[in-house]
Amino acid sequence: MLQKQTRHYTPAEYLALEDEADHKSEYFEGEIFAMAGGSTNHNIIAGNVYALLNQAVADEPCIAFTSDVKILVKENGLYTYPDAMVVCGQLEYAEGRTDTVTNPILIVEVLSKSTRGYDRDKKFELYRALESLQDYILIDQERVYIEYYHKLEDGRWILTLFNRSDTDLTLTTVKARLPISRIYHKVDWSTV
Template sequence: MIVQVAKRHYSPEEYLERETQADFRSEYRNGDIVPMAGGTTNHNEIVTNLCVLKSQLRAKGYRLFTENVRVWVERYRVYTYPDVMVIAGEPVYHGTGTTTVTNPSLIVEVASKSTKNYDQGDKFDYYRSLPSFKEYLLVEQYRWRVMQHLRTENGQWLLTDYEAEDAVVDLATLGLQLPLRDIYAGVDFSLPEEENAPNPEGIV
């Protein structure tokens, strides 16, 4: 006989307490705590390449943050860590600390084989519920491809797919151009597509 064990659900407060003591980052998804996968060298190259925008953005009144700053999505009760996010003006913090924000304008996720469907699906749904959110880039690690979703004036989302090595992403929200060659500088497409396991026990 198989005995069904009830799944443990956590409050946001329990998640935040656990996160301060954890050795790895986890997302919170409406009661579930989901360990995040480890990074790859390609993933890290792309994230650090995007940081070159920081000085240009500062002059325009934007702030850029990477990986260790959380976003709280109230509608879906989700805490998540975007790979890169840009905020117009000053961060609007959630809670009493400075680790969680609620007002990203642009978010970039660097997709892997295991996260691509989630990044394009549920996670994009979460982000779209944020009033400040206007632009989303999904960057693949092992080929030239960037998917850009841009919120139009009538609230619709426009998809533009960039796959050519000489393509240039028009970051309409920021008024900047971003060549794919700059995004993928130092990336080795010949590496096998893999990533470190998040936590051998899976969802905690």
């Protein structure tokens, strides 16, 4: 689970601390939450997804990012690091920052035991405030199981589940097909 600090911070204080920190933290409503380190399987999956997304958008006016770039949800003040994301069109940065974007169209989170509830519920609720967001993908690292949320034109979100490695995750927003077998490529199932 994210480790909660007790003091309230301003966004400027958080960003100053984050610039000097040796670990990543999330910020929301004045609180800073240390982000737990990921397992090797978490990192393998996140790397695979980033590579697939990066290849898929190579000839498009889009850019894929790893978890080193933050998102600011201006509508509610959340600062966080998704496992991967895609921005299309002009990059929109948080004021005075080149490490924080505000307009992802696709966000990917790799689930862990400690964050799966948060990623599915509260974090997704906070992310949905992003007008630009069209796709939200949750990937389980302990089994082949992917939740793909896509926003329809009327603002409703639809969910498609994937639990077989011989299928493809077809993305609507960036017009890409991600083979599930490649998302989980080289995952060590003996460690789960």
